[in-house]
Amino acid sequence: MSKKGRVLVAMSGGVDSSVAAVMLHEQGYDVIGITMKTWDYASAGGSSKETGCCSLDSINDARALAVGYGFPHYILDIRDEFGDYVIDNFVDEYIAGRTPNPCVLCNTHIKWSALMKRADKLDCEFIATGHYANIRMHDNGRYVISKGRDENKDQSYVLWGVSQENLARTQFPLGSFTKKEIRQMALEMGQAELAKKSESYEICFVPDNDYRAFLRHKRPTLDQEIGPGNFILSDGTVVGQHIGYPYFTIGQRKGLGIALGKPMFVIEILPESNSVVLGEEHELEKSQAFVRDINLVKYASLERPMEAVTKIRYKDAGAESVLTQQGNVMQVDFAHQVKGIAPGQSAVFYEGNDLLGGGFLMK
Ligand SMILES: Nc1ncnc2c1ncn2[C@@H]1O[C@H](COP(=O)(O)OP(=O)(O)OP(=O)(O)O)[C@@H](O)[C@H]1O
Structure with missing residues (x-):
């Protein structure tokens, strides 16, 4: 094992985690790459080409990079845990009238624990990801996450749930770089295609970013169970009909399917009565x-x-x-x-x- 130690790098196939892996490899760490298969993109019912991080292309891209640099690469199938926890929660939250946060849930309950288990098996002291965030030990002995240097890319927001125990063994090699610098590094590595890769989907398992279609796909009886309801104002006045409260989120203005002569926003969702409350911006x-x-x-x-x-x-x-x-x-x-x-x-x-x-x- 190298003096720097062995690190398991979570490689999505995207530019960030690829550069992170190469960076650590070049710094002298014993790098092992790992790509997690969280979801079968093809089964999600979307029209999308397979572009998500769990597609065969992404796994192959991560593997090809590892082979090129001469470090091992594994695939970790966590579809069951991910499906039972993150995807079920995603659907349940919309049905409860809330707006879910799947990336946070995945980081908090799935990603880190799956990576740590595998890191222990492979004798890795550390895990690393391509998140734009920094980590250090504070005077009080706690591991502290701070914002990534690139304000536009800072991902500390999705990392709040990671435990101290897991942070103690985590590295974020990209924290002091900007996205532009990372793309430039990919170019200098001779990885022109990688350097051009677009940002990953906001929610990795929702094809075409169409969460309504995804909800219907996961819960085919949703429309029979809930059905149309009323758009109301905050004083209870009914102003129209909607297709069912799970298809709306707080703050939404577009795609309401109703015109009231002034910009109206979703200000509250009431699952008990299948009502969506609309109001003017200040009511938010x-x-x-x-x-x-x-x-x-x-x-x-x-x-x-x-x-x-x-x-x-x-x-x-x-x-x-x-x-x-x-x-x-x-x-x-x-x-x-x-x-x-x-x-x-x-x-x-x-x-x-x-x-x-x-x-x-x-x-
Ligand atoms: N399927 C996956 N397998 C392994 N690691 C993953 C996977 N998805 C995400 N990660 C890890 O989590 C980090 C943040 O994921 P996110 O989906 O936000 O990607 P990103 O910021 O677009 O980065 P990338 O360019 O590496 O895809 C990635 O950099 C990577 O380290």
């Missing part, structure tokens, strides 16, 4: 949120209320807030109103660039 504003199932990263707990920046969705700039921990739940009081708090989505807390932790937004 809230000054407080509660976040469940929290995992704290930088500190073990918050002994007293603390100022932090809270992001309520992946591409959110973040808002000033005060956090008050109540056991497993975080109360978030925003300094100014924020728009579009969607139950089920992650709320993620930051102190400067450091990730304090996160959890799932409650109703």
